[in-house]
Amino acid sequence: MISLGENKIHEAFDGIHAEQELKDNTKEFLNDYYKKEKRAWNFNIYKVVVPVLTALVILVAGVTVRSQTVEAARIDLKNGPEISLSVNRWNKVIQAEGLNDEANQVLESLDLEGMNYTDAVEKILEDESYWQDTAESQIEVEVTCKNNQLGEEIQQEVTTQCEQHQEQHQYEKHQYGQGNEEHNSEDSSNCQNQENQTEEIQENCEENTGNAQENGETQGQQGNSQGLHDGSGNQNGNQGGNQGHGHNNTESHE
Amino acid sequence: MRAEAEMNRVIEEYADTVRRICYSYLKNYHDTEDIFQNVFLKYLKSDQEFESKEYEKAWIIRVTLNACKDFSKNFFRKNTCAFQEIDEPFYEPEDDLSYVREAVCKLPQKYRDVIYLHYFEGYSQVEIAKLLKKRENTIYTWFNRGKALLRETLGGDFFG
Numbered sequence: 001m002i003s004l005g006e007n008k009i010h011e012a013f014d015g016i017h018a019e020q021e022l023k024d025n026t027k028e029f030l031n032d033y034y035k036k037e038k039r040a041w042n043f044n045i046y047k048v049v050v051p052v053l054t055a056l057v058i059l060v061a062g063v064t065v066r067s068q069t070v071e072a073a074r075i076d077l078k079n080g081p082e083i084s085l086s087v088n089r090w091n092k093v094i095q096a097e098g099l100n101d102e103a104n105q106v107l108e109s110l111d112l113e114g115m116n117y118t119d120a121v122e123k124i125l126e127d128e129s130y131w132q133d134t135a136e137s138q139i140e141v142e143v144t145c146k147n148n149q150l151g152e153e154i155q156q157e158v159t160t161q162c163e164q165h166q167e168q169h170q171y172e173k174h175q176y177g178q179g180n181e182e183h184n185s186e187d188s189s190n191c192q193n194q195e196n197q198t199e200e201i202q203e204n205c206e207e208n209t210g211n212a213q214e215n216g217e218t219q220g221q222q223g224n225s226q227g228l229h230d231g232s233g234n235q236n237g238n239q240g241g242n243q244g245h246g247h248n249n250t251e252s253h254e
Numbered sequence: 255m256r257a258e259a260e261m262n263r264v265i266e267e268y269a270d271t272v273r274r275i276c277y278s279y280l281k282n283y284h285d286t287e288d289i290f291q292n293v294f295l296k297y298l299k300s301d302q303e304f305e306s307k308e309y310e311k312a313w314i315i316r317v318t319l320n321a322c323k324d325f326s327k328n329f330f331r332k333n334t335c336a337f338q339e340i341d342e343p344f345y346e347p348e349d350d351l352s353y354v355r356e357a358v359c360k361l362p363q364k365y366r367d368v369i370y371l372h373y374f375e376g377y378s379q380v381e382i383a384k385l386l387k388k389r390e391n392t393i394y395t396w397f398n399r400g401k402a403l404l405r406e407t408l409g410g411d412f413f414g
Binding site for chain 1: 255262265272274277283286287295298347352355358369370374412413
């Protein structure tokens with residue numbers, strides 16, 4: 001049951017209404033707010049997009065720069081001058097380090113930083129000073145890389161390069177060595193030939209003198225003339241041999 | 255953000271409620287206008303979905319009460335007097351019940367809220383406790399004390 005007092009309070013407050021002006025002003029204020037928000041939204045696109053893009057560009061630039069200076073793989077050339085090449089993810093050499101004195105000597109004349117690792121290895125292998133201590137032993141290539149696939153690729157490429165250069169150097173060395181040996185063997189065979197020829201001449205002369213004594217004067221004349229003929233033939237042969245083999249042959253004559 | 259049409263509907267529907275609450279707290283038109291704008295702007299920005307009109311109304315009442323309390327607590331407002339208070343007299347309905355309104359408005363804020371919500375908006379003490387996020391017993395106490403104060407002001411036979 002509603003008491004009189006309750007009723008009166010209700011009535012007292014029921015007479016209060018929001019003025020039309022108050023409602024209109026509020027609606028106008030909210031309309032302005034709508035428009036402002038729309039403008040702010042358009043403005044916010046630039047306000048948001050520009051910093052985001054800037055941050056993105058800085059991030060990409062940072063990552064790129066960092067990736068260029070961070071070591072992705074390490075190539076160690078062992079046996080002989082031990083050279084260690086640090087390679088970034090773009091396959092560029094970021095550091096070339098000599099692990100012994102010979103390696104430091106080789107690297108002194110080479111500027112490998114910034115080069116592709118295959119070019120850098122090629123340059124090392126083309127350097128003659130590298131082969132002074134390496135030619136006799138097999139170059140050992142050791143690649144350290146977190147990415148196994150990349151590591152294997154580098155290992156394969158560098159090993160192939162090293163093998164090719166090693167073969168080339170061994171071949172050159174072999175050629176040089178064989179040339180000397182051939183030269184020496186030819187000389188010795190010439191000497192033997194000349195010795196044989198002189199022996200033959202001596203034998204012929206002995207035979208001729210024996211025949212002359214046995215067969216009388218006419219036969220002796222024929223035998224002499226034959227003997228002379230043979231002797232001149234042998235002499236011609238010797239002369240031809242001497243011309244072909246230069247000074248070594250003259251020595252054997254003496 | 256809510257649509258413009260919906261905002262117009264809400265203003266038309268709850269403007270009187272907001273105005274009544276403001277009446278008990280504020281003494282001039284411009285402050286009331288500020289509260290109006292704050293309350294409906296909050297509604298505009300809010301993404302809250304209401305199950306029914308009752309929930310929507312309760313939300314508006316709670317936001318208005320909080321806005322009014324914040325406004326009253328404002329140090330600058332507490333210690334200064336607006337020109338409008340002098341120049342522009344506050345709206346007063348033309349009836350003979352102004353003494354009742356005055357008595358209610360003179361009650362301490364916590365009793366006043368409970369008395370208004372119970373006698374005018376028709377909420378029970380339990381509903382008021384939920385709406386104001388207070389314990390039921392607290393609301394009962396505030397209600398009885400408010401009623402007692404009103405009885406003192408308006409006479410012993412006011413509540414029959």
